[in-house]
Amino acid sequence: MSALLEFRDVSVDYGTSPALIGVSLEIGAGRVVSLLGGNASGKSTTMKTILGVVRPRAGSVWFDGEDITRWSTPRRIRAGIASVPEARRVFPEMTVEDNLLMGAFTRTDRAVRSSLADIYAFFPRLAERRRQLAGSMSGGEQQMLAFGRALMSGPRLICMDEPTMGLAPVIVEQVLAHVAAINRDLGVSVLLVEQNAELALQVADRGYVLRTGEVALHGSSTELLAHPGVREAYLGQGIAPLAAADGIRAVDVEEESP
Numbered sequence: 001m002s003a004l005l006e007f008r009d010v011s012v013d014y015g016t017s018p019a020l021i022g023v024s025l026e027i028g029a030g031r032v033v034s035l036l037g038g039n040a041s042g043k044s045t046t047m048k049t050i051l052g053v054v055r056p057r058a059g060s061v062w063f064d065g066e067d068i069t070r071w072s073t074p075r076r077i078r079a080g081i082a083s084v085p086e087a088r089r090v091f092p093e094m095t096v097e098d099n100l101l102m103g104a105f106t107r108t109d110r111a112v113r114s115s116l117a118d119i120y121a122f123f124p125r126l127a128e129r130r131r132q133l134a135g136s137m138s139g140g141e142q143q144m145l146a147f148g149r150a151l152m153s154g155p156r157l158i159c160m161d162e163p164t165m166g167l168a169p170v171i172v173e174q175v176l177a178h179v180a181a182i183n184r185d186l187g188v189s190v191l192l193v194e195q196n197a198e199l200a201l202q203v204a205d206r207g208y209v210l211r212t213g214e215v216a217l218h219g220s221s222t223e224l225l226a227h228p229g230v231r232e233a234y235l236g237q238g239i240a241p242l243a244a245a246d247g248i249r250a251v252d253v254e255e256e257s258p
């Protein structure tokens with residue numbers, strides 16, 4: 001399967017401090033890929049680099065066979081890249097419907113109305129609440145709205161930054177079911193940023209583990225779930241610091257050279 005999105009040896013600095021160091025990764029068309037790692041490992045920076053909010057110092061970013069490294073964010077969105085930011089940032093004082101329409105700001109065509117209808121069909125709860133102020137919805141509903149808003153630009157890839165963060169376990173299950181449905185039913189590829197590897201790898205085909213800005217491990221979800229280093233660092237402990245993964249040694253998983 002050809003890659004829809006690809007990083008080739010991408011390095012990003014904030015001032016003089018490196019945030020990503022020679023990161024190469026691929027998201028295949030139609031796939032769900034999870035990006036794992038502890039605090040400050042570079043997950044959000046990777047997402048911002050895909051969106052063009054930050055620019056690489058070195059390396060290149062490819063989407064659908066084109067080098068998009070120098071493209072503006074609106075151009076990337078028009079090409080089919082969307083994002084769901086951290087902490088479900090919806091516009092609390094706006095209605096559900098106005099929040100959704102904000103997601104279509106790059107589009108001028110009449111397709112916007114039909115996209116709205118499609119999203120209401122996909123998330124009937126949003127249709128029922130279209131006149132409600134977004135800030136008065138539950139956490140799970142706001143996450144649904146954040147997904148709906150991302151879908152309004154008609155994306156081929158959605159990057160999601162920790163969509164389950166701070167939600168009760170039963171709601172987390174619903175959010176992950178929505179992620180799976182967005183991929184399966186709508187054919188949208190997903191980059192799922194998560195600290196909780198066990199949850200992320202349940203819905204993802206493959207995963208990358210970042211450690212202080214570098215890819216420490218990557219492999220299929222099955223391989224990563226079985227990997228002793230990943231198990232030790234993440235599983236059964238909820239959110240664990242990535243420092244615990246220092247002992248990772250690949251056996252059946254592809255490991256990046258240090």
Ligand SMILES: Nc1ncnc2c1ncn2[C@@H]1O[C@H](COP(=O)(O)OP(=O)(O)OP(=O)(O)O)[C@@H](O)[C@H]1O
Pocket residue numbers: 014015018019037038039040041042043044045046195
């Ligand atoms: N705007 C910025 N200016 C300077 N440094 C930054 C900026 N944004 C991020 N960083 C630094 O870059 C590194 C990677 O941050 P990033 O937000 O990508 O990590 P993360 O994996 O998303 O962490 P978390 O799990 O806490 O969300 C951190 O050391 C962080 O302090």
Ligand SMILES: [Mg+2]
Pocket residue numbers: 043044045086161
């Ligand atoms: Mg982050």
